[in-house]
Amino acid sequence: MKGLLLKDWYMIMKYCKAYVLISLVFIGVSIMGDDNFFFILYPCILSGMIPVTLLGYDERSKWDQYCAALPYTKAQIVSGKYLIGMAAQIGMLVLSTVVQGIRMQVKGTFSWESFGSILSMLAAISFLAPAVSLPPMFRWGTEKGRMAYYISVGLICGISAFLASVSGITVLGSLPSSTAMLLLGLAALVAYGVSWYLSIVFYRKREG
Amino acid sequence: MHILIDNKSGTPIYDQIYSQIKSQIISGELQENEMLPSIRGLAKDLRISFITTKRAYDELEKEGFLYTIPAKGCYVAPKNVELLREETLKKIEDHIDQILKLAASCNLSKDDIVSMILFAMEGQE
Amino acid sequence: MNAIEIKNLTKSFPGFTLNNLNLTLPGGCILGLIGENGAGKSTTIKLILDIIHKDSGSITILGRDNTKNILLTKEEVGVVMDEIGLPECLTAKQIGNVMAHTFRNWDTSTYQALVQRMDLPEKKPFKDYSRGMKMKLGIAIALSHHCKLLLLDEATSGLDPVVRDDVVEMLSEFTRDESHSILISSHIVSDLEKLCDYIAFLHKGKLLLWEEKDVLLAEYGVIHCTSEQLQSIAPEAIKHKKESPYGVEALVLRSRVPSDLHISPISIEELFVYMVKEAR
Numbered sequence: 001m002k003g004l005l006l007k008d009w010y011m012i013m014k015y016c017k018a019y020v021l022i023s024l025v026f027i028g029v030s031i032m033g034d035d036n037f038f039f040i041l042y043p044c045i046l047s048g049m050i051p052v053t054l055l056g057y058d059e060r061s062k063w064d065q066y067c068a069a070l071p072y073t074k075a076q077i078v079s080g081k082y083l084i085g086m087a088a089q090i091g092m093l094v095l096s097t098v099v100q101g102i103r104m105q106v107k108g109t110f111s112w113e114s115f116g117s118i119l120s121m122l123a124a125i126s127f128l129a130p131a132v133s134l135p136p137m138f139r140w141g142t143e144k145g146r147m148a149y150y151i152s153v154g155l156i157c158g159i160s161a162f163l164a165s166v167s168g169i170t171v172l173g174s175l176p177s178s179t180a181m182l183l184l185g186l187a188a189l190v191a192y193g194v195s196w197y198l199s200i201v202f203y204r205k206r207e208g
Numbered sequence: 209m210h211i212l213i214d215n216k217s218g219t220p221i222y223d224q225i226y227s228q229i230k231s232q233i234i235s236g237e238l239q240e241n242e243m244l245p246s247i248r249g250l251a252k253d254l255r256i257s258f259i260t261t262k263r264a265y266d267e268l269e270k271e272g273f274l275y276t277i278p279a280k281g282c283y284v285a286p287k288n289v290e291l292l293r294e295e296t297l298k299k300i301e302d303h304i305d306q307i308l309k310l311a312a313s314c315n316l317s318k319d320d321i322v323s324m325i326l327f328a329m330e331g332q333e
Numbered sequence: 334m335n336a337i338e339i340k341n342l343t344k345s346f347p348g349f350t351l352n353n354l355n356l357t358l359p360g361g362c363i364l365g366l367i368g369e370n371g372a373g374k375s376t377t378i379k380l381i382l383d384i385i386h387k388d389s390g391s392i393t394i395l396g397r398d399n400t401k402n403i404l405l406t407k408e409e410v411g412v413v414m415d416e417i418g419l420p421e422c423l424t425a426k427q428i429g430n431v432m433a434h435t436f437r438n439w440d441t442s443t444y445q446a447l448v449q450r451m452d453l454p455e456k457k458p459f460k461d462y463s464r465g466m467k468m469k470l471g472i473a474i475a476l477s478h479h480c481k482l483l484l485l486d487e488a489t490s491g492l493d494p495v496v497r498d499d500v501v502e503m504l505s506e507f508t509r510d511e512s513h514s515i516l517i518s519s520h521i522v523s524d525l526e527k528l529c530d531y532i533a534f535l536h537k538g539k540l541l542l543w544e545e546k547d548v549l550l551a552e553y554g555v556i557h558c559t560s561e562q563l564q565s566i567a568p569e570a571i572k573h574k575k576e577s578p579y580g581v582e583a584l585v586l587r588s589r590v591p592s593d594l595h596i597s598p599i600s601i602e603e604l605f606v607y608m609v610k611e612a613r
Contacts, residue, residue: 058420065414069407309592
């Protein structure tokens with residue numbers, strides 16, 4: 001298991017440097033600008049793409065086939081990707097929310113409620129996209145999985161932007177939006193867990 | 209000890225090993241009670257199959273040229289005069305076989321062959 | 334103990350069936366599994382490792398059923414496939430670190446020594462390696478975790494003669510230990526033929542033959558003769574023949590051929606071609 005994580009770490013250092021750079025730039029831009037959600041969301045979208053990207057590289061280099069002969073279970077191979085994804089997402093999440101928190105402080109618009117909303121929204125973005133896209137990737141390969149990823153990102157962005165733009169207006173019936181955000185964030189975390197389990201089941205069924 | 213394997217000759221590899229070790233034992237190049245390389249070691253050095261090597265050793269042991277001490281290795285057996293005689297007799301038989309085959313291919317009669325041999329013997333005397 | 338014991342193994346895919354395969358690799362020996370592309374060699378190796386799952390039959394590997402405790406078995410097996418699927422951006426050194434956390438018995442000093450001996454650049458990313466270098470690194474990994482069984486799937490095809498020679502040397506060194514066994518699958522054996530103790534032919538998912546190599550070479554031969562001469566041989570002793578207006582070339586059982594006909598030795602590859610043509 002440690003070997004798998006180490007290998008993915010080496011690959012992130014090689015392939016995903018650009019992601020980190022772009023993310024930092026975007027976070028920078030988001031501090032300067034107004035409440036432009038795109039710049040706040042994008043780094044988290046990128047971090048959600050890390051496990052997906054790694055899986056793509058694995059398939060291209062036929063590591064998935066090589067790995068099948070190594071002493072790893074399919075559950076470990078799947079879990080490696082989910083763990084490395086989780087680490088990347090949590091890292092980016094912490095960075096983004098801290099920066100946003102500071103920005104709100106500076107601007108004097110800080111409230112725990114809106115801070116919680118942002119945190120939940122970013123968590124939803126970070127976790128929901130890979131949660132939706134990884135199982136199809138483990139089931140059918142990365143090509144089809146990638147499609148699922150873009151569709152899911154589009155949907156989540158749409159929903160979040162919608163929720164954010166109607167901030168203050170009750171969205172889910174009588175619930176205030178910040179509660180809705182919180183629920184969305186929690187739902188994303190649960191989805192990530194369910195997705196993890198599904199990927200293991202799917203990958204076990206796959207023969208290659 | 210030296211063993212030269214020729215992949216291109218028609219002789220089976222085990223036979224090449226067998227006959228080369230044997231001739232070195234008979235010629236005295238390999239001394240009595242001298243230790244031979246292990247089967248695995250020889251197979252590795254010659255880059256040939258383990259079973260091929262084992263077969264050559266088995267054959268030599270069966271004919272009394274080697275003896276094995278379990279867990280230690282294979283050694284050259286003391287020379288056995290009777291054995292050598294038998295060995296030579298076998299060689300003669302093989303050659304006669306060869307002669308008969310060749311004779312059959314040009315339709316020589318039994319008498320022709322006998323007279324050829326007698327003639328050759330007279331020449332040597 | 335047998336290193337691999339396959340009994341009545343069957344596996345069906347759409348368009349291909351591996352049919353009732355029985356195959357044994359005795360411990361301490363080298364088995365050459367020979368077949369055309371698509372004959373089922375890779376399928377067999379994947380089934381052995383339980384990477385794909387059998388429909389029926391049983392596979393015992395290093396004394397254990399392959400569906401039980403496969404992780405422990407994989408620790409003891411070195412696998413080198415046709416394409417070495419290592420991450421392209423990793424260097425030999427990084428790959429060594431990854432493997433050190435993968436195999437319980439990883440031996441860093443053996444790995445470093447092998448990498449050095451084979452002149453593999455430690456700091457170059459894997460994608461810049463030539464095919465020969467990739468294969469050598471694959472073999473170095475397989476030999477660095479004290480495995481007892483090597484499975485080589487088309488591992489020597491497409492290598493230049495010098496690298497093939499290096500590979501032959503490493504393999505013959507590996508079997509110096511009597512608890513070490515090797516299964517080599519290939520569509521071509523040539524220089525590996527000498528190493529093999531046993532030979533198996535696979536054709537369209539069926540085993541045509543499994544035999545000790547020396548027995549095969551002693552049993553079969555080729556004769557070149559006229560068609561009249563061929564008639565003097567019992568028909569069941571003729572396994573295959575190629576006729577031309579000028580004469581006949583035939584694969585025969587040595588023991589059944591009259592002594593006046595000259596029999597030439599046969600190579601495993603020739604034997605394979607004859608047998609596959611016969612099976613068609």
